[in-house]
Amino acid sequence: MSTDPVRLTAAQAVEALGRGDLSAAELFAAYRERAAADELNAFTWVAEEAPAAQDGPLHGIPIAVKDLFCTTGVPSQSGSKILEGYRPPYTATVVENLEQAGTTLLGKTNQDEFAMGSSNENSAFGPVLNPWDRGRVPGGSSGGSAAAVAAGLAPWAIATDTGGSIRQPAALCGIVGMKPTYGAVSRYGMIAFASSLDQAGPLTRDVTDAALLLGHMVSADPRDSTSIGLPEEIALPTAQRLDGIRLGVPEELSGEAEGIEPGVMEAFERTLRVAEELGASVETMRLPHAEHGLSAYYVLAPAEASSNLARYDGVRYGLRANGHDLVSLYTRTRHDGFGPEVKRRIMLGTYALSSGYYDAYYGRAQKVRTKIADDFRAAFERFDFVVTPTAPTVAFGLGTKVHDPLAMYLNDYCTVPMSLAGTPAISIPNGLAEGLPTGFQIAGPAFSENAILEAAHALEGAIGFDGSTALSRGGMPSTPSERGAGRPAGL
């Protein structure tokens, strides 16, 4: 065997396994060794051995799964101390779907607590390091999944996106991340953050893998009334050109005035020129209400979260603090179990839903949400896609924003509007700025996943991004002397 198996994309690994160049056991062992020696703190749990793979199109391909997906008998804590020791008695539908397709569970990945965060610094397991620069964050909330894929600790991963939690870490780690149309993938078994926004999606090294993985995630699940699947099957993309494709660049979500770093803007504009060379037209347009997206999001998501997180009371599972009566059992458990960002959002959300404030906050935010969805509907009558930089900045230094919630929230400025509208969007590597990855976001109308993947595939080929830096730096000790210096991954 000539190539190191961890350098293969998942689609290439499927082929290699099919040809018999590689065995599933070898592939699993190669990834397991790397995941177990993880120095990025990307994993919260790594499988001891390969589970028996079912027959299927993805037979024997390992997968990393964000901690918040419930997996039978395997720790599933959503990055929170309050679920310490919790091993669910059932498995999330999307994980079941992937097991049926033949994947094998490699490990669970680190994340911001209850998916609340943009830097993966709000985790009970500690922060995840960016494989491009270990002094920087990987983005969040799916920082562990993104770092693991970028560093070659896993061939691919599944994660969730509520306001940007797949797309932003994909951008900061130089990989592909896609948030599908709300309802395309079942939420059953996903530990909820904000139910009306949470959506599972793939984090992969290239667009082909994103299509391959997403295709096996999608289902209309009778156990999730909000899931509807997709009207057509996901096809592997082949497009090389963008002839006739109309790209809209929203004024509200691009430009230095909106807080986008100059280096990020340069990379974005470079990709716009590449798109034009491929035959696309590029035009500036308006999404008039998009600039209010972040405000609406930070009312709606905390409101839902304040209710979703009420079940963590110490009575039935997870952490239980001692209390002399019921109320003190509740308050001490929640005091000890939740981190500061989670507490902040529970308080925000509780306030927004309170009698007398509901209309001014929750009610108004819902109206803004409707307006933003209307903006996108109108935009997609004139444009095939709306494109923006995925995140306003490149990966920032660990600890630099963690005490400034507002600065942290601005990370999601460009990704939140699509979440509110429920429409699909992908982030693909967009070239470097200051030596660090940036992301190019392509958003389309509801159920346009195939079209988005085709466009992303054409751009990916023309951009020719090289992610091997992170892959070779990896999450592995680079010299024998460094071995053992990192945190062992939950073994």
Place this chain on the structure above:
Amino acid sequence: MNPYEPVIGLEIHVQLGTRTKMFCGCELTFGEPPNTRTCPVCLGLPGALPVVNARAIHFGLMTGMAVGSELAPRSVFHRKNYFYPDLPKGYQISQYDEPLCLGGRLGDVRIHRVHLEEDAAKLVHVGASGRIDSSSSSVVDFNRGGTPLVEIVTEPDLRSGEQAREWLTLLRTTLRQLGVSDVNMEEGSLRCDANISVRPEGTTELGVKTELKNMNSFRFLERGIRAEVARQIELLERGGEVVQETLHYDPRSERITSMRSKEEAHDYRYFPEPDLVPVRIEQTMLDEAHAAMPELPADRAARLEREHGLTEASAKQLAFRAELGDFFEEGLRGDGDVPAQPLANWVTGELVARIGDSDPGDSRIEPGALAALVGMLEDREVNQGGARQVLDRLVAEGGEPRAIVKSEGLGAIGGEDELSGVIDAALAANADAAAKIQGGNEKPMGAILGYVMRETKGRADGGEVTRLVREKLGV
């Protein structure tokens, strides 16, 4: 005279008799060992999601149709947020401003709304008394958690505990007739809270109300309301004010205690349940609910009045206790000649006096036998007293009335031939009385009747005797 008028509205929770729970596939519990009818959904495990039970919607629509509600084409589930160990998610999935059914009326009481929600789990307080205040710990049985409930809220149209009890009986019959629930108050499948206020007679403004919780029998509902009305009136008469609060009625001591004040009231932070899509009521769902509707008590009462010429009171008594209505109608079918109103009177009067609240089907009497007895009475083959004796036997042992009359010698002595001699003897023995009657004073008729009854061992027809006495005395 009482210068205060009580104003009462009810909130009724009824466990629906679906096979499975409101939002998951667990079967409903019938006393299984604790925590054996549970799943990730009804335990509120992380990541689990609710799915609406279509059968519960069907039953909810039937309930709405039964009380003449407007059925919403689109209805929304909301989360009602509060912490309690019997509520594993920290919220109850209920309905708020877009309920399944709006408005309506049952009997004399207007319906405000009808909506669906899930039941809480059952807390068992460890300790001798089973009460929370003397218990050192509590355990939770989640078998009941997630059972579908229909909540029916009335307008404040009731004016007394007695009326509330009567109306709730009608509601119970209606729901039983619908087949949506076994509606058993003692077993908790029917639960009732009352909102109670009083106001000066003749005024229209509502007084400050209190909410009286969970009275677990029809008797306690009546007594609890009566006690709370009395408490409020006494308070006002002493110059006090009624405070808005939630109250607990203890049927043993008949005492009312405060559970929480207005200030302690929860802010439930209702918002639309994002895990569920709005329920759209399709025409087919309405058609199915309509097709499943049986005849309801109020309709039956109207039909009994119309078809059989019964009085309104009789028709309601029969219709609101369906088993009595069934007994009556079967009796009529068995004997087409028996007049309806006397049969109805015997069912609701003499029969109920003997069987109380139990089902006539549980006694020995056949509907046809009562109809035959009433027929004999109408034909004067037996008199009232004799017929009552026959009914005693029928209820206790069953049998055929004609045979009992014969074997017991209870047949009426009715014709002039048979009675004439006895009456002559009675007039002779009571000459004073006879003279008074002749003089226009009918009072002493009782003495004559008593004589005749003694002589005939009670078998004479009283009406016939009176007629013959008058005839003989030329009155």
